Amino acid sequence: MNNQVLDLLLKRRTIRAFKDQTLTPEQYQTLTEVVRQTATSMFMQQTSLIHVTDPEIRTTIREVCNQPYVGANGDLFVFVVDLYRNRQILATQGLATEQMHGTDVFLQAVEDTVLAAQNFTTAAESLGLGAVFLGSIQNDAQKVVTALQLPELTFPLLGLQVGIPDQKPQLKPRMPLSLRTFTNHYQPDYQLADFGEYDQVVQTYYDLRDANRRVDSFTHQVGTNLTKSPAQRRHILDILHAQKLCLH
């Protein structure tokens, strides 16, 4: 099976080096229109998009992400979980707003936000652009909230740096589907040995990519990434609560 869409989705790479050029107005219009047309939970459209062009804010977000390409060449966007807009609609109608502070509607808005971020990226890639999702804005989400003047009931979920690729990275090898797809029931019997072959594939990938970088297996990366996160990332629940999200 083959078509332009599958080709794009099956061969996608994260791009982290961009040429010194920003989106054209036509590209910007097309990409935001794709966000607008993305599927949305219960038609509630609970996501907003912020285009970050101000050099000071770009610097702030670069420092939060601790990655030199953030807010540098290309365009920087922040995808925002947005329950504020519909809360305002409820409030001006004199209706109860308690539900907006719950986990249910927060997850719906998170879904709206991530669906839109993926479609924006797919559309950008179809135009020959490249992109990198910036989960690293969670290194200090409060700083991003302040910089973008985000009101309560909003949350900056994902950043995205997009632009004309200035690198051609290799496809990164992924875990075999046998470990990630199931029929009818989840199979919880993982043994470390199940990941042995995949660990080898990942090590070979790093080895070929950059002789100067330490070769790292998947299971070793799990041990590194999932045991010592930056201190601020341990306060995300506090930040959500300060934004009056996920209170119940």
Added chain:
Amino acid sequence: MNNQVLDLLLKRRTIRAFKDQTLTPEQYQTLTEVVRQTATSMFMQQTSLIHVTDPEIRTTIREVCNQPYVGANGDLFVFVVDLYRNRQILATQGLATEQMHGTDVFLQAVEDTVLAAQNFTTAAESLGLGAVFLGSIQNDAQKVVTALQLPELTFPLLGLQVGIPDQKPQLKPRMPLSLRTFTNHYQPDYQLADFGEYDQVVQTYYDLRDANRRVDSFTHQVGTNLTKSPAQRRHILDILHAQKLCLH
């Protein structure tokens, strides 16, 4: 700007009526491979996919969703937030697993899951298939957890019914971008009047679509959907905690 990808993303419709035919093995393989290649936070690949073929489980999920097309014609999938797999990898290495119970890594896994669900859907649509996201599995997530035998540190986030479309719905009109996209700072000054024109457009859409259905504006739907959710949806945080997710 135009290409096959943009065409798909800009004209997508949710499909809720399917012909009595399931995915071919080639289609299944292609769609799951797209899931495998989807971007993933920190390379941690924290999502799993369950193909629900068992008639009893399909009935259970249909009842949870309370929609006759769920688990009927076509194929039913559940996209699962999966921190269990990497927790097992940590545990078998004798490493600390406390971080796996935090909100930070939960949101990362949610992102992985929704990115994969969107790419699966885009790929399906490129093959002439249609799909509907089933956020409605949250009507009783605990029942879905039990039916799919999901272990702790997993959570059924989104269902998806996919198949050959047996309807040609109209494009549903979306909120103007001026209310959803911003530059540098969020603009929190919404007035109900800002939504007046859009309310008209939505009402006209319903009026033309189905003369027998009550014509409903956007702001009225916000009032309906976001004030009285099903009782079980108010316990999602409890279910997450029971799965040992988002504990801190």
